[in-house]
Amino acid sequence: MILVQVYVDDIIFGSTNQSLCEEFVTNMQGEFDMSMMGELSFFLGLQVKQLKEGTFLHQTNYTKELLKKYDMAGCKVSNIPMSTNCYLDNDVSGQEVDQTKFRGIIGSLLYLTASRPDIMFSVYSCARYQAAPKESHMTVVKKILKYLKGTINCGLWYPKGTTSNLIGFSDADFAGCKLDRKSTSGTCHIFGECLVSWHSKKQACVVLSTAEAEYIAAGSCCAQSIWLKQRLQDFGLKLKKIPLMCDNTSAIKITKNPIMHSRTKHIEIRHHFIRDHVEKGDCEVEFVKSEDQLADIFTKPLPKERFFDLRNRLGILSENFLS
Known part of the structure; x- marks a missing residue:
């Protein structure tokens, strides 16, 4: 098998057989004016460090440039990206800040979440106030930079030799947004011991x-599980039921009960997507203790x-942990 990814004029490829790589290079250079850059170490802002034990993806250079660009290279260090007592709202009476600068920082941080899922919730929370940023919002954004x-x-560390098992985690912070009382969904997927997918988003509707x-968050996680399952089939790996870990027993019961009753009939039809796939056997919702809920990091400080x-x-x- 050979896997190839093309982005404009950049190509990365890998294979289970060295001869396939050599044949691919010969064919491509025969058709196009191309040059080999050697073993993958940098691609689209991502730095790749390949070791015998696994692969390490990071954006250290990008982070250094980001801190330097916004005069935060010499700032103090913060242990966490957002404090638990942080309260974000529109701050109508607050002092305005440079909108262009604020949006520039948010845009840069959003790209950084490609290798830093730990800042996703805090960045997305601040991104909601780009229309009219205030000093209070800039303070929170600077705390993220201090954490970086x-x-x-x-x-992200991807060790070699892990099992070919896919497992999803879904969680929700009930009515976490103080402005509209909407909840925040957080999901992630672990393949073997590797984090391959993560998601943090405010839900579109207010729930009761x-x-x-938790049920709506589980539905989002299920949709991603089905997509990943189909992609893995393209690579020759067929999985049966995908475990989906949820720490709310009531939500689990709703996924397994096909009968519409007073507690569920007002939920939009699109959120019952997960029920259909549970019945088909594509995924299975299981209980996990709150302390073992990995998606918790994507829902709240x-x-x-x-x-x-x-x-x-x-x-x-x-x-440094790898050396």
């Missing part, structure tokens, strides 16, 4: 209970100890 200063060498918020634990368990490690 202290974790500049962090990235924690169970509903966490205390330092809890944040560090989930960050490590998701494989977001410092490059």
Whole structure:
């Protein structure tokens, strides 16, 4: 098998057989004016460090440039990207800040989430206030940059030799947004021991209970599980039921009960997507203890100890840890 990814005029490829790589290079150079850059070490802003034990993806150079660009290279260090007592709202009476600068920082941070899932929730929370940013919003954004200063060498670690199992985690922060009382969904998928997909998004509707918020988040996780399952089939790997871990027993019962009753009839039809796939056997929703809910990091600010634990368990490690 040979896998090729093309982006405009950049190509990366790998194969289970060295001769396939050599044949591919010969064919491409025969058709196009191309040059070989050697073993993959940098691609679209992502730095790649290939070791015998696995592969490490990070954006250290990008982070350094980001801090330098916004005069934060010499800032103090923060242990976490967002404090648990952080309260974000429109701050109508607050002092206005440079909108262009604020949007520039947010845009840069959004690209950084490609290898730094640990800042996704905090960045997305700040991104909601780009229309009229205030000093209070800029303070929170700067705290994220201070956190990056202290974790500049962090990235995603993908160890070799892991099992070919896919497992999803879904969680929700009920009515977490103080403005419209909408909940935040957080999901992630682990393939073997590797984090391959993550998601954090405010839900589109207001729900009436924690169970509903968790149910909607589980539906989003199920959709991603089905997509990943189909992609893995393209690579010759066929999986049966995908475990989907949820820490709310009521939400789990809703997925397994096909009968519409007073507690579920007002939920939009599109959110019952997960029921159909549970019945088909594509995925199976299982209970997980709250302390083992890895998606918790994508739904709300966490205390330092809890944040560090989930960050490590998701494989977001410092490059120094590998040496």
